[in-house]
Amino acid sequence: MKVNLRNNKDFFAGLLLLAIGAGGFYMALGYPFGTAVRMGPGYFPRVLACILMAFGLFVLIRGILTSEKTTGKWGWKPLAFITVSLVAFGFVMERFGLIPALVVMFFVAALGGHEFKFIEVLILTVFMSAFAVGVFVYGLGLPYPLLQGF
Amino acid sequence: MDIFDNLILGFTVALSLKNLMYCFIGVFVGTAIGVLPGIGPLVTIAMLLPITFNLPPIPALIMLAGVYYGSQYGGSTTSILVNLPGETASVVTCLDGYQMARQGRAGPALAIAAIASFFAGCVGTLLIAVAGPPIAEIAFKFGAAEYFSMMLMALIAASCLAHGDTVKSLAMVFLGLLLGIIGTDVNSGMARYSFGIAELTDGIGFTVIAVGLFAISEIVKNLESGGEEVHEVFTDIKHVYPTVDDLRLSTGPIIRGTAVGSFFGTLPGTGPAISSFASYMIEKKVAKDPSRFGKGAIEGVAGPEAANNAAAQTSFIPTLTLGIPGSATMALMLGALTIQGIAPGPQVMTQRPDLFWGLIASMWIGNAMLVILNLPLVGMWVKLLKIPYRWLFPSILMFCAVGNYSINNSSMDLYLVALFGVLGYVLMKLECEPAPLILAYVLGPLMEENLRRALLISRGDPTVFFTRPISLAFMIVAVIILITMILPAVRKKKEQAYEEGGGEAPPRRTDA
Numbered sequence: 001m002k003v004n005l006r007n008n009k010d011f012f013a014g015l016l017l018l019a020i021g022a023g024g025f026y027m028a029l030g031y032p033f034g035t036a037v038r039m040g041p042g043y044f045p046r047v048l049a050c051i052l053m054a055f056g057l058f059v060l061i062r063g064i065l066t067s068e069k070t071t072g073k074w075g076w077k078p079l080a081f082i083t084v085s086l087v088a089f090g091f092v093m094e095r096f097g098l099i100p101a102l103v104v105m106f107f108v109a110a111l112g113g114h115e116f117k118f119i120e121v122l123i124l125t126v127f128m129s130a131f132a133v134g135v136f137v138y139g140l141g142l143p144y145p146l147l148q149g150f
Numbered sequence: 151m152d153i154f155d156n157l158i159l160g161f162t163v164a165l166s167l168k169n170l171m172y173c174f175i176g177v178f179v180g181t182a183i184g185v186l187p188g189i190g191p192l193v194t195i196a197m198l199l200p201i202t203f204n205l206p207p208i209p210a211l212i213m214l215a216g217v218y219y220g221s222q223y224g225g226s227t228t229s230i231l232v233n234l235p236g237e238t239a240s241v242v243t244c245l246d247g248y249q250m251a252r253q254g255r256a257g258p259a260l261a262i263a264a265i266a267s268f269f270a271g272c273v274g275t276l277l278i279a280v281a282g283p284p285i286a287e288i289a290f291k292f293g294a295a296e297y298f299s300m301m302l303m304a305l306i307a308a309s310c311l312a313h314g315d316t317v318k319s320l321a322m323v324f325l326g327l328l329l330g331i332i333g334t335d336v337n338s339g340m341a342r343y344s345f346g347i348a349e350l351t352d353g354i355g356f357t358v359i360a361v362g363l364f365a366i367s368e369i370v371k372n373l374e375s376g377g378e379e380v381h382e383v384f385t386d387i388k389h390v391y392p393t394v395d396d397l398r399l400s401t402g403p404i405i406r407g408t409a410v411g412s413f414f415g416t417l418p419g420t421g422p423a424i425s426s427f428a429s430y431m432i433e434k435k436v437a438k439d440p441s442r443f444g445k446g447a448i449e450g451v452a453g454p455e456a457a458n459n460a461a462a463q464t465s466f467i468p469t470l471t472l473g474i475p476g477s478a479t480m481a482l483m484l485g486a487l488t489i490q491g492i493a494p495g496p497q498v499m500t501q502r503p504d505l506f507w508g509l510i511a512s513m514w515i516g517n518a519m520l521v522i523l524n525l526p527l528v529g530m531w532v533k534l535l536k537i538p539y540r541w542l543f544p545s546i547l548m549f550c551a552v553g554n555y556s557i558n559n560s561s562m563d564l565y566l567v568a569l570f571g572v573l574g575y576v577l578m579k580l581e582c583e584p585a586p587l588i589l590a591y592v593l594g595p596l597m598e599e600n601l602r603r604a605l606l607i608s609r610g611d612p613t614v615f616f617t618r619p620i621s622l623a624f625m626i627v628a629v630i631i632l633i634t635m636i637l638p639a640v641r642k643k644k645e646q647a648y649e650e651g652g653g654e655a656p657p658r659r660t661d662a
Contacts, residue, residue, distance in 0.1 A: 009579070009580045009581055010580075012580055013318060013321075013577075013580040013581070013582055016576070016577075016580070017321050017325065020325065020328070021328075024328050024343070027343060028342075031335075031340060031342060032338070032340075035610065036605050036610040036612070037605060037606060037609055037610035038606065039337075039601075039602045039605065040338065041335040041337065041338045041340045041342055043602075044331065044598045044601070044602075045328065045331050045342060045343070048324055048327050048328045048331070049328060051324050052321065052324045052325060052328060055317065055318075055320065055321035055324060056321070058317065059317060059318060059321065062317075070579050070580065070581075072374060072375070072579075073374055073375070074374065074579060075370050075371065075373055075374025075375075075575075078369075078370045078373035078374060079370045079571075079572065079575055082366060082369060082370055082373075082547065082568075082571065083568045083571060083572055084568075085544075085547065086366070086547070086550075086551060086564050086565075086567055086568040086571065087564065087565055087568050089551045089555075089564055090551075090555065090561030090562075090563070090564030090565055091561060093555060093561060093564075094561045098552075101551075102548060105544070105547065105548065105551060106544045106548070109543065109544045109547050110540065110544055112373060113373060113539075113540045113543065113544075114373065114539075114540060115540060120540075120541075121544075124541055124544065124545070125544075128544070128545050128548055132548060132552060136201075136552055136556070140201065140204050141204070142204070142552075142556050143559075
């Protein structure tokens with residue numbers, strides 16, 4: 001039997017669960033455990049983390065035994081752009097207001113799409129920003145500055 | 151009569167001009183977004199939820215309920231016309247619905263879906279009105295042990311009957327419970343898993359998790375393939391009205407579907423998805439000529455559509471009366487209730503009768519609106535399908551971002567959305583179902599509280615969960631579900647049921 005770990009979905013799922021469980025357990029060691037009658041804040045998390053690790057181990061071993069692959073390509077590029085666009089929105093929103101945040105978000109997100117046409121993205125940005133300002137700021141009355149800090 | 155008085159109270163609330171308007175907005179927006187391929191009710195609600203936080207509780211819930219069944223209905227429209235289900239529940243509708251569309255019978259398919267949904271919706275609404283109060287009555291007798299056992303049963307049912315691998319779904323439950331711990335411990339005041347970040351001491355907002363796990367990961371998944379896909383859309387809808395023969399063939403399936411859906415909807419932990427699959431299997435079994443299924447049999451549209459709408463409606467029963475959501479989508483509704491400052495549980499009905507009965511009445515009104523709205527407007531919804539995805543996804547992202555920012559006015563929430571987006575995408579690729587996770591996340595803090603309280607009262611004696619009769623009953627059901635799902639024969643049957651749906655139709659957008 002040849003063990004193949006590349007794109008092995010159960011192996012990596014198990015690894016992920018095991019890692020989260022171990023991290024959760026380690027951090028919960030700092031919280032008082034208590035007794036079953038008077039449970040401390042560390043009781044529930046530690047029990048859960050142990051169960052999660054057990055599941056992780058089971059899935060990981062099953063992955064090694066069955067070697068089933070993930071389907072389809074991994075979309076690292078769109079994942080990176082979408083993630084950055086969300087972070088950028090939050091970052092810019094706090095400092096410069098809603099409109100700059102939306103402009104940054106639309107352009108960064110669009111770069112992660114299948115095709116990027118500057119004029120099209122510009123029109124979309126202008127249109128949707130106007131919509132957002134109309135609905136969120138004027139319609140729902142959310143207290144956001146449109147533009148600030150310049 | 152009590153129910154009668156209550157319903158009148160409900161309709162007075164729901165028929166006020168303001169609430170009628172919010173109901174309409176909810177249904178309209180829900181349908182519009184639900185029609186878009188790859189966006190099911192869950193994502194739609196997760197996206198629009200933050201926006202309703204600025205409304206008073208009653209209009210907010212009425213609008214959200216409207217969004218819920220609006221998007222559910224919109225999903226069946228896409229299933230029939232483009233063969234692209236928005237979520238698992240409408241996968242079955244694709245099978246025969248799309249075939250009917252290919253045979254030039256898209257109109258009757260849509261009409262039957264609307265009629266079946268409306269009928270099931272009416273029965274569902276009535277069922278909530280009748281069964282709600284007695285269930286709440288029983289729930290008042292529940293102690294901590296009963297609540298804990300019931301939630302345990304709901305989580306086990308949700309993960310065992312979910313689409314996909316049972317072991318990984320169960321693991322997702324524990325991951326969700328662990329995430330639910332983040333924040334300040336109510337008993338000791340200790341901040342747990344806060345990583346020293348002040349915002350985390352209040353816990354992570356569940357919209358943050360829901361949007362990240364479902365909406366963001368879905369967008370990335372749709373973008374991972376090389377180019378934009380072109381779908382064949384049947385825009386040529388001439389004859390909307392079904393023939394007498396269609397109606398005659400559909401009557402039985404609609405009634406059976408409604409019954410199946412009502413059963414699974416009421417059971418905590420199960421919902422529309424399993425209902426529509428079960429209904430399809432039943433219809434295929436009772437049909438005189440099962441070979442017609444998959445080739446455009448109208449029963450294959452009528453039954454499942456009735457079933458998933460009945461389940462969508464009746465899943466409000468455990469959510470509103472027990473405070474236990476039946477599905478991930480209901481977990482979101484429950485979260486909305488909590489954020490509005492209403493503690494979910496049996497007391498909602500007695501303390502806020504206007505809210506409870508108003509919501510129920512508005513569900514019926516919303517269902518009626520759907521029928522009126524959808525059949526004539528089908529042409530307009532179809533046009534929405536032609537919007538290229540490269541315009542759509544940044545706009546969806548905008549709703550997610552502005553919505554989540556608006557809850558706490560904090561950019562930390564957006565960084566967390568991004569983080570959960572990555573986690574959601576990785577989990578999706580590794581075929582770990584995120585739905586049980588979000589359900590567990592919502593139930594986690596409640597479970598811990600009730601577990602602690604139950605053991606405190608019993609002086610640390612864990613047998614308390616098995617000596618109290620109601621608690622024991624929940625535990626037995628949970629064990630039965632668990633055992634049957636582990637038995638290879640039953641597991642095969644479940645996979646078969648899902649396969650009948652997933653085998654021929656592309657389960658999600660990018661698989662096409």
